[in-house]
Amino acid sequence: MKQSGNILFSGVGGQGILLASELTAHAQLAGGYDVKKSEVHGMAQRGGSVEAHLRYGERVYSPLIDPGSADILVAFEILEAVRYLPYLHKDSAVVVNTQKILPPAVALGKATYPEDILSELTSRKINVVPLDAFAIAEEVGELRTVNVAMVGAMSNFLAVDPQVFLDVIDRAVKKPFREVNKQAFEAGRAAVYA
Amino acid sequence: MVFDNETKLWLSGNEAIALGAWEAGITLASGYPGTPSTEIMGHFGQYDGVYAEWAPNEKVGLEVAIGASFAGSRALATMKHVGLNVAADPLFTAAYTGVRGGLVVLTADDPEMHSSQNEQDNRNYAFAAKLPMLEPSDPAEAKEMIGRAISLSEELDTPVMFRITTRIAHVKGVVEKGSRGEVPTPGIERMPAKLVMLPGNARVRRRAVEKRMAAAAELAETLPENRIEAGRGSRGFIAAGTSYNYVKEAFPEAPVLKLGMVWPLPEKMIRSFAESVEELVIVEELDPFLELHIRAMGIDCHGEDIIPNQGELNSHIVKTAVEPDSAPELFEPLELPMRPPNMCAGCPHRGLFYGLSKMKDVFVSGDIGCYTLGFLPPLSAMDACVCMGASISMAHGMSKALGKEGEGKLVAVLGDSTFMHSGMTGLLNTVYNKSSATTIILDNRITAMTGHQQNPASGKTISGEPASAIDFEQLCTALGVPRVVVINPHDIDETRRVLKEEINSPDPSVIISRAPCILLPEEVRRKKPTYYTNLDNCTGCTACVQMGCPAVSWHPITPEEAVERGYREKQRGYAEITEVQCNGCGQCAAVCKFDAITRREEQ
Numbered sequence A: 001m002k003q004s005g006n007i008l009f010s011g012v013g014g015q016g017i018l019l020a021s022e023l024t025a026h027a028q029l030a031g032g033y034d035v036k037k038s039e040v041h042g043m044a045q046r047g048g049s050v051e052a053h054l055r056y057g058e059r060v061y062s063p064l065i066d067p068g069s070a071d072i073l074v075a076f077e078i079l080e081a082v083r084y085l086p087y088l089h090k091d092s093a094v095v096v097n098t099q100k101i102l103p104p105a106v107a108l109g110k111a112t113y114p115e116d117i118l119s120e121l122t123s124r125k126i127n128v129v130p131l132d133a134f135a136i137a138e139e140v141g142e143l144r145t146v147n148v149a150m151v152g153a154m155s156n157f158l159a160v161d162p163q164v165f166l167d168v169i170d171r172a173v174k175k176p177f178r179e180v181n182k183q184a185f186e187a188g189r190a191a192v193y194a
Numbered sequence B: 001m002v003f004d005n006e007t008k009l010w011l012s013g014n015e016a017i018a019l020g021a022w023e024a025g026i027t028l029a030s031g032y033p034g035t036p037s038t039e040i041m042g043h044f045g046q047y048d049g050v051y052a053e054w055a056p057n058e059k060v061g062l063e064v065a066i067g068a069s070f071a072g073s074r075a076l077a078t079m080k081h082v083g084l085n086v087a088a089d090p091l092f093t094a095a096y097t098g099v100r101g102g103l104v105v106l107t108a109d110d111p112e113m114h115s116s117q118n119e120q121d122n123r124n125y126a127f128a129a130k131l132p133m134l135e136p137s138d139p140a141e142a143k144e145m146i147g148r149a150i151s152l153s154e155e156l157d158t159p160v161m162f163r164i165t166t167r168i169a170h171v172k173g174v175v176e177k178g179s180r181g182e183v184p185t186p187g188i189e190r191m192p193a194k195l196v197m198l199p200g201n202a203r204v205r206r207r208a209v210e211k212r213m214a215a216a217a218e219l220a221e222t223l224p225e226n227r228i229e230a231g232r233g234s235r236g237f238i239a240a241g242t243s244y245n246y247v248k249e250a251f252p253e254a255p256v257l258k259l260g261m262v263w264p265l266p267e268k269m270i271r272s273f274a275e276s277v278e279e280l281v282i283v284e285e286l287d288p289f290l291e292l293h294i295r296a297m298g299i300d301c302h303g304e305d306i307i308p309n310q311g312e313l314n315s316h317i318v319k320t321a322v323e324p325d326s327a328p329e330l331f332e333p334l335e336l337p338m339r340p341p342n343m344c345a346g347c348p349h350r351g352l353f354y355g356l357s358k359m360k361d362v363f364v365s366g367d368i369g370c371y372t373l374g375f376l377p378p379l380s381a382m383d384a385c386v387c388m389g390a391s392i393s394m395a396h397g398m399s400k401a402l403g404k405e406g407e408g409k410l411v412a413v414l415g416d417s418t419f420m421h422s423g424m425t426g427l428l429n430t431v432y433n434k435s436s437a438t439t440i441i442l443d444n445r446i447t448a449m450t451g452h453q454q455n456p457a458s459g460k461t462i463s464g465e466p467a468s469a470i471d472f473e474q475l476c477t478a479l480g481v482p483r484v485v486v487i488n489p490h491d492i493d494e495t496r497r498v499l500k501e502e503i504n505s506p507d508p509s510v511i512i513s514r515a516p517c518i519l520l521p522e523e524v525r526r527k528k529p530t531y532y533t534n535l536d537n538c539t540g541c542t543a544c545v546q547m548g549c550p551a552v553s554w555h556p557i558t559p560e561e562a563v564e565r566g567y568r569e570k571q572r573g574y575a576e577i578t579e580v581q582c583n584g585c586g587q588c589a590a591v592c593k594f595d596a597i598t599r600r601e602e603q
């Protein structure tokens, strides 16, 4: 089992990154690791880029992932995956939601959303795992499960037993939403190696 | 919480501080919201046997906490770094009076300015106000240190400052549960020589301050929060707060002097540590505060010469600053469109700023809140922003500097919470000293920017109990404002008409731009019908796009596509509403002259 690791979550304010990182933190805690997680609140939430850093290991001091040392990047939007390139190393895995959300300058017609931007990662031999998390959420019947589908896909890269995640969802999610979130997790997990 | 068990909790620094305050027997907390301090108050208020409140500003909050301390209770005042500037007046003199119940003054600094207008390092206040200051490096320590702050405060008869930064406040970690200790019983006790600060008494207390700081410095030598961690190698580090974490990650083997108390400093401990290493490096975010005072002891060290004095650190920065050759090869960042925060879809502020954006000659003296985002393109309708409450006074200053030239051109904009915080005195001055500037209060019924805190105008207390809500119209009238006009900023035409009329008038009138924040729970529940685009009617005029709503996007097209879509050949694109993002304010429909935006029928 890996002794320590760094998981970076990125996306756009309002996409549910905090819950995704929270579920992952709890799963790692249940696995017996020390965990630290860093978030930015406030200004960052008004539709801007958001990120959460999660570090686990025997004893974690720094709450921040260093450039070049994110083992897994869980990106909820394509541009927000590529933006974090300097945090990656050649063995990083990038789980990316294939959704595009236009940044203001693009929505205003003052800039363009770069075409085929994921090739910036693949051309550097980074393992990119695209996932249509929105379609998964639609399929399980609850659009707000995009984040949990992403966690499911990411879980393939962790040594944690998936049951641990399901238990965490059981305890962390309100009853009416438990089942769909578990389905979204399973579907996200299955989608990666399907 | 999922992970929580009998002995351990998974908490943010702010949650841990709230718990620590409760365990330490603090019974009153007062403060004003401000990132990254805000969540402390809400969490603290949920414990039994305590009182928490939102004060209208940090000065009031600190004075409330001082009062509770004078009554014999343990008290906490919370604020963000710039809030301490507002509260500095009571702070410097409470340093003289000292306390009865323990008093903790918490400042949350924001290196990197994630959500702030400046990056000041509030450790300087501890030096300037002659107060002890503690600084934890993670949530677990933060919880414990609040208890230490209370005991030091009572032992040394002084307010104790408590500094956190964003990477303490908004970091989650594992925290050990404790139990609540003794809670002192408050009661009135008159001690005028200690509590009435006029020159005769203050001179006596001034000497007490020096004695107490000397005692604090002595205590610092044996305080468990200051410790030397032995290690290998000839290079030693001194660090506090989150900087300590970065040193531990970057140089796990090195000897470290970790300071939990950053003022006053344990001089003997620092000297003996410095003597034990060949090279001493002080690692600290922002100002070279420790370095300056350690150098003043005559100790040579590295610090600001290699460690950046701006922005946040991380272990990578620390490592490469100390050992430049160790820098790993990194992927270069790519040039990508930025994604700054934006006013939400349906935000009432947008209608007002849209109106202002159409008045090209007008200088908009701005203020701090969600509405500061009105500065961003495409609206670009804010020309200055300095600190909370400054909008009104700056507009007045400009009006006096410009005289006739400024008439019809000056407007101040500020939010309801900001007006309560520090706008009222400015408005009073504007009227009293006969300004020509117009003041606009953006009354969205809540303190939105920091996450929906109640305020004296919102009609509820922090716990959601009904409370008196200030009547802005009456208040402004009482301050002597000649005319108070209320508008609904979603009504674009009316807004533009009133803006023109009031800004052009030579007297200091007030416009209250009133509509609730779209994210308020009662607004979210009220689910308004959304709007959709009739693409056939769109002429590509971009009137709606120019409002900068995140639910409206522009799609460029080629002449061939234009023809294919039945548009004029030279139409360069069309606008479309993303309905799932639309909050139904209708502002875009109001500016569309071509009937291309329609409201969905209610279902």
Ligand SMILES: Cc1ncc(C[n+]2csc(CCOP(=O)(O)OP(=O)(O)O)c2C)c(N)n1
Pocket: B032, B033, B034, B035, B080, B082, B083, B086, B117, B368, B369, B370, B371, B388, B414, B415, B416, B417, B418, B419, B442, B444, B446, B447, B448, B449, B450
């Ligand atoms: C002295 C000071 N205290 C606190 C803050 C943090 N802060 C920034 S904006 C804001 C609230 C603004 O609320 P309001 O004026 O109602 O505007 P809204 O965000 O609702 O539009 C606060 C508390 C600050 N910048 N300065």
